[in-house]
Amino acid sequence: MAEEVELNPKQKKEIAKWFLLNSPAGEIQYVAKDLRLVLNDNEVYDEAVSESFPIYNKSHMICLQMPAGAGDVLVTSFGELGENEYLDPRTAQVAIVDHVKQVCTEVRPATDEELSSAYVEEFRSALDVEILKYAGEAYPKGVCSVYCTKGKEVEGPGFNFELVVVISACRLSPQNFCNGSWRSVWTIEFQDEAQVLEVKGKLQVGAHYFEEGNVQLDAKHECGDSTLFQSPDDSAISISNILRHHETEYLASLEVSYSNLPDNTFKDLRRKLPVTRTLFPWHNTSQFSLTREITKELGIGK
Amino acid sequence: MEAAMGLMRRMPPKHSETALSALLSLLPDHSSDLLSQVDQPLQVLLDEESGKEFILCEYNRDADSYRSPWSNKYHPPLEDALYPPAELRKLEIEANEVFAIYRDQYYEGGISSVYMWEDDNEGFVACFLIKKDGSKTAQGRRGHLEEGAWDAIHVIEVAPEEEGIARYCLTSTVMLSLTTDHESSGTFSLSGSIRRQMNMDLSVSEGHLCNMGKMIEEMEGKLRNSLDQVYFGKTKEMVCTLRPPSEVIMRLPDSTGL
Numbered sequence: 001m002a003e004e005v006e007l008n009p010k011q012k013k014e015i016a017k018w019f020l021l022n023s024p025a026g027e028i029q030y031v032a033k034d035l036r037l038v039l040n041d042n043e044v045y046d047e048a049v050s051e052s053f054p055i056y057n058k059s060h061m062i063c064l065q066m067p068a069g070a071g072d073v074l075v076t077s078f079g080e081l082g083e084n085e086y087l088d089p090r091t092a093q094v095a096i097v098d099h100v101k102q103v104c105t106e107v108r109p110a111t112d113e114e115l116s117s118a119y120v121e122e123f124r125s126a127l128d129v130e131i132l133k134y135a136g137e138a139y140p141k142g143v144c145s146v147y148c149t150k151g152k153e154v155e156g157p158g159f160n161f162e163l164v165v166v167i168s169a170c171r172l173s174p175q176n177f178c179n180g181s182w183r184s185v186w187t188i189e190f191q192d193e194a195q196v197l198e199v200k201g202k203l204q205v206g207a208h209y210f211e212e213g214n215v216q217l218d219a220k221h222e223c224g225d226s227t228l229f230q231s232p233d234d235s236a237i238s239i240s241n242i243l244r245h246h247e248t249e250y251l252a253s254l255e256v257s258y259s260n261l262p263d264n265t266f267k268d269l270r271r272k273l274p275v276t277r278t279l280f281p282w283h284n285t286s287q288f289s290l291t292r293e294i295t296k297e298l299g300i301g302k
Numbered sequence: 303m304e305a306a307m308g309l310m311r312r313m314p315p316k317h318s319e320t321a322l323s324a325l326l327s328l329l330p331d332h333s334s335d336l337l338s339q340v341d342q343p344l345q346v347l348l349d350e351e352s353g354k355e356f357i358l359c360e361y362n363r364d365a366d367s368y369r370s371p372w373s374n375k376y377h378p379p380l381e382d383a384l385y386p387p388a389e390l391r392k393l394e395i396e397a398n399e400v401f402a403i404y405r406d407q408y409y410e411g412g413i414s415s416v417y418m419w420e421d422d423n424e425g426f427v428a429c430f431l432i433k434k435d436g437s438k439t440a441q442g443r444r445g446h447l448e449e450g451a452w453d454a455i456h457v458i459e460v461a462p463e464e465e466g467i468a469r470y471c472l473t474s475t476v477m478l479s480l481t482t483d484h485e486s487s488g489t490f491s492l493s494g495s496i497r498r499q500m501n502m503d504l505s506v507s508e509g510h511l512c513n514m515g516k517m518i519e520e521m522e523g524k525l526r527n528s529l530d531q532v533y534f535g536k537t538k539e540m541v542c543t544l545r546p547p548s549e550v551i552m553r554l555p556d557s558t559g560l
Contacts, residue, residue: 007327015324019309022321027312034312037305038328139545169544180540203488205544207537208312213496215533216314217541221488251545253487258538260446261492262530265480268442269434269452270526274407282400282515283508 009044016048021056024208024216025181026172028056029102053099054083061168061183063143064104066095073097073104078147078164081114089115089147090128116152120161123190124148126232127163130240135167138247139182142169149187163188165243180207180217186243195229199242203250219257221250303335310340316479316493318342341475341495344433344453346413349373357415357431359455371398371415386418390426394418397511401430404515408522409434409452411441421459425468428510430456430518436480448489449481454525456518463506472500472517476525494533496525 007015016035023031032049039045057075066073071088073079073095079087086095092115095104116124128146135144144167151161165186172179182205189198201224207217223246227238257265262272274280306325313321322340326333337360345358352372356362362369364383367376371394376383386394397416405414412434421427436442436450454476461469479493500521504513 006330012328015328018320018324019313022313022317024312024314031309031312034305034308038309038325141544171540171543178536178540180537180544182541182544205541207540209533209536209540210311211536213494213533214311214313214315215492215494215496215529215537216316217534217537218314218491218493219488247545250487251541251547253484254490254541255538255547257482257487257490258534260482261534264444265446265450265482266526266530268436268438268444268447269409269450269478269480270522271408271410272523272526274404275410276407280404280407280515280519282512282519 009041012039012041012044013048013051016044017052020048020052021059023056024179025060025170025206026174026179027208028053049100053102057097057099057102060170060181061166062102063168063170064095064097064102066093066104066107068107070107072143074143074145074166074168075099076145076147076166076168078149078166079145087114087147089124089145116148117155119156120148120152120154122232123161123235124163126236127165127188127239130236131165131167131243134240134244135169138244139167139169141171142167142182144168151190158192160192161190163190165239177211178207178209181205184243184247186239188239190229190235192229197227197229197235197239199225199227199239201225201243201246203247205254219254221253223250303329303332303339306332306336307339314493315477315495316491318477318495341453341455341477341497343451343477344431344455346433347377349375349377351375355413357413357433359417359429359431361419361427361429361457362415362417369417371395371417384419387420390418390420393510394428397428397430397514400511400515404519405432409441410443411435412452423462425459425461428458428460428514430454430458430514446482447480448483449479449491451477451479453477454522456521458514458517460510460514466505466507467503468506468510468513470502470504470513470517472502472514472521474498474500474518474521474525476522476529478529492534492537494529496529496533498525 019031019035036045058077061074061076063072063074071091073086073088075086081087084097086097092110093107094110096106097104124146131144135142147164149162149164154161167184169182184203186201203221205219209215225242319342322342325336346355348355349370349372354372356370358368367378367380369376401414401416405412412432414432416430418426418428432454434452437447438445442450456474459471475497477495481491483489
């Protein structure tokens, strides 16, 4: 396994990127710090970091504070306008982001072309209001945003468009050796002809506990639903009810998975007690003949 | 090295093999340090002579060959290889037989191997290894697991006996990963590794094997319990902090005016 051949810079960079992209929620800065020492090659390090951070930030949908009290912005592929520019549809602002430092350096107003048409915006902002209410209640640290991802130029009925709801909740508690994140992405297709809203959700939950060990949860779920195409306000309420329903159910299923662990799931790896329900009779094994007897008694002789 | 170990503490445990080989290629000069400090999932070989599988580790390796505890032969064959002295080999044979029964009672399957060798201060070292594939396509009797792996490594240093008492220093590592997959709940995957130590001074009147076995049994119970209760419990706590499962959410539908 230990390759003696010296790696070329490109191979080193790919390895470095693998580490960075596999960082648990909120830990990429720590990983980068260790990686710099391991690599001992600033050029490779800088390249790996500048390529990995944008991908990591978007896939973890990190939340950054915009300067001068302009609110929070989520870094997501749905709001990405340029390499370092992310739209905050709620405030119609564009955040200029430093990916590696994970800060928002400045904001500018969004141009008309970057925003949805008045018609789509009615649906988007109505949904934003409902999701803001829901996420605020369900996720103590949750940040949400609603983007128009298709048909933002649609001026009125007769055409399809698509909204995406993102909820990102992150809890970092390194002093307690625990970090975690919940990410929901809901795609809502507004199908004009069928007068139907197709709703598809992707939920992802991760947690890392690392006091004297390293244990990670990685849970993913996809689900779908549909409802009627109604007025902006009624559609918004229907959609947020669907989200609430599925996310509540998903949380419940996670709890079931956890409660099945001790007695069911874990048992397939190792039992708490032997099949005999008593501790193993080590004191009997010093005599070799008894070993055979145990084997015979338990009927597990080979 | 410290930074490398820092990275290992953060990478998903189910990718520990990839992470280790990545570190080995970045730090070729530290390969022996890395291999001895980073635990990785255990590999298995078939001993054709006995028809049984055995586990590979640093402790039964000589050059590129591994010694089977069943036939005492190296795979692939190796000239001038190291073997435990006759007395210790006798204990090793017995330990392998007994430990296989222990393993079957707790694991309902799996593979185990025990290796012993002399150390520099006239005592000896024993390494007890268990590998279990608990996935439903392997030896998961209850069929709960899409994927499930348990690797346990117990290394015991036994100091020379003094006045009927010997000191046992046990270092144990458990690595595990489990994944369930249901349509209603998606994929649920937990993986982790922990390492603990335990030292005991025990009378050797009942024999080394009895003492070592009891320590391992106690340690495995503790490790299983802390993974289950503490470590998995902490990740569950985190999930419930992110999205509290209280009644608050249950009464929400009313507050929306529907």
